[in-house]
Amino acid sequence: MTRRPLSRRASEGFTRILWRSKARNAARLRAWACAEEGSRIDLMLAANACPDPDRAAAYLRHAHDEARHTRMFAARARALAAEAGRPPPPPVHADTDDLYRRLGEAGFLAFVADGEARALVGFRRTAAALADADPRTAATLRALIPDEAHHAAYTRALLHQTGAGPGALRRVRAWSLWRGWLRLGRRLTRPLFLALFAALAPLLALSALWARAARPARSGWQPPEAP
């Protein structure tokens, strides 16, 4: 019997540690369901914007798969929450980064191909790690693997057809890094803002006293607002 490489065993062990808590896993799977929903919306926008009906149809089929993945992750999240004795996770919600319009079709294809390929690796690794610890979640992930493989393959093929190739992927990775940097920046500015807010406590306290005294809540009919 071949032994798996040490790095793989370490990675799976680390994954098992990450996935120790059912409640946290429920939240994580709900987040993944939201991510799939976000993908679905991006793909629908691509289908709407793409002038070629064959490629648009491919994006529609892909969106259909993402809808199914959303349901699968959401269902597993609900089941895990119930097993953990927690209330059901809030309904799935997502918005869009409008990747097709932002990156152009070649960029969009590069982004999706790259993301699906990485998801494929990630799902395989996580499914292997959870095979004994959480077989149902492992089964959910394994069920997605053929879809992810197909998504990575067809987007790579379409990207090749556009002739854009490695340049597109490099540009998209650079854009992803920039976006990650912005997101990190936002995460940092929030604590900074809160720190400043806390530092302003005396001024805020005085202002609060003023607000209660000079601008109390008013009941009943008020005269017309000033234009």
Added chain:
Amino acid sequence: MRFVTSLKELLAHFVHRERLVLLPLLVVLALAGLLLAATGGLSVVAPLVYTLF
């Protein structure tokens, strides 16, 4: 230059009897707000799975 118009409008709104008291607080908070404005407009729930692994 666009922001100049907004700042003028903002000042015009707060330079008013019952709002003037808020101006100092607002100015200080606005400076912090500039930081946030620079990183504004991001989708919060972006394709996470693509950046997950």
Added chain:
Amino acid sequence: MSAVLGLSGGYHDAAAALFVDGALVAAIHEERLSRVKHDPGLPFRAARACLDLAGLRAADLERVTFYEDPYAKLERVLVHGLRGLPGGWRSLARGLEVQLGQKLFVLDRIAGQLGVDRRRVGFVRHHESHAASAFFASPFERAAVLTIDGVGEWTTTALWMGDGERLTQRSHLELPHSLGLLYAGITAWLGFPINGGEHRVMGLAAHGRPTRRAALDRLATLHPDGAFTVDAAAFDHFRDLTRGFGPGVEALLGPARPPGRPWDLSDPADRDRADVAASVQQLTEDAVLGLAHAAHAATGCEALCLAGGVALNCVAVSRLAAEGPFREVFVQPAAGDAGGAWGAGALAAVEAGDGRPAPLTHARWGRPVDPARAAALASALGLPARRVDDPAREAARRLSQGQVVALCAGRAEWGPRALGQRSLLAPATDPAMPDHLNRVVKLREPFRPFAPAVLASHASAHFDGAPDHLTPFMTTTRRVRDPTALPAITHVDGTARLQTVTAPAAPTLHATLSALHAAGGPPLALLTSLNGPGEPIVDSAADALAFLVERPVPALLVGDLLITRPGGGPP
């Protein structure tokens, strides 16, 4: 040529409405184009789509008007938040973060994204945009106007006098006394999403009885002069406007229902929740009636126009029309925040000297659907598609055979209701249809009712009363004359939220219902919006095809193109 654009957004109902020389040319919800339900962003796609429909560029716009005052809103967030200190510090911090980080510079973002000179971008007050959306869309030269919602800048409710091109506010109520936030709070307590779930509460209410009214009366007091006060502390409104409800509400009504839990009205706990829904619905109706009496006393008008999110409560509107002091009531289809875009645009048009827009007589103001594109996509997807000579007869034939038919025709609807342009039709006579649509097609709660569309000429034969200003837009309810004959569209309380259909307002739907009638059946059908669970109403051919691929509906008509699902029913 004078082109003005009204915009709403940044909260939950982004939309754009374009007026050229005082006439409405296009009105589109951002969510239909972004495919994000209740899109919280700004309506740049909708704005560009409106311009495209008019053959204009952004540089042609004389004015762009936003539906609220960002500076007054910042002031409110600050002052109201300060009032809530020290306990509400998190809410104030978060509110200021959002205001200062994004919302304060909304006018700059609009100018930048659209490519319009900043000096041409302005705003109107939130409730004024609501009032304009109600009054200027109405057929009345003179009317009282009531705007009732969660909150704009400070105002939650306002009473106006509309006269020709003039709108004058008479009085208003301020935060925290808000009917919209009260209803939203109970919506959240029931486990539904705020700004999306309120109509579910309205649907649930008919399954309960107002036995919890006494508890609700401790949360809100209605005064003889029509005003009302809400117990802000119970709702935690001084700490956080977004949470919906506070410990005070749970102390009175019991623990909140977790979102996402399946409903079972045979369970006593869920029946109690239905009673709470019925109680808040009754309180809201009483409050709206009280406000109407105040408006009548203040203006002496015979007609009333209503707007703001609470105006979407068609059961309250129905009761107001029946029991209130006004002879005529008008609610336009986009009575919520999206209507603010229409109102803001109309106000800009009036200010530009273009005069009042023509009254709204139909809702077909969105983008047209492209059957050729649908054919190309269907072919690429491997779905059988063929042109039919008479799409109305084809739809009627399928309905007569008990099938569900998806219908995409002409320009998309303005407003949250489907009105025959992007709709699912089903037989109104099939008692199993509501369960099938809720459980299998739309994946909604089992208690959600379905509404009928009926030929206006035959409405009185099936529903109490005659068509009026409200019925073409599904903004009111009527009693069903023979519920046993129309089980699929009769709600548990014997009423239906009907749409009366005329050819000028909804030509394809009219033709379909006429064909049904010609085939010997009643000229009505169950009508619901064409969208899957959790998604906005379908807009384009691609959206419609995605729906057909996803949901088990046998046939889709896009103009005269019939597309069927393999194995989805008779060809």
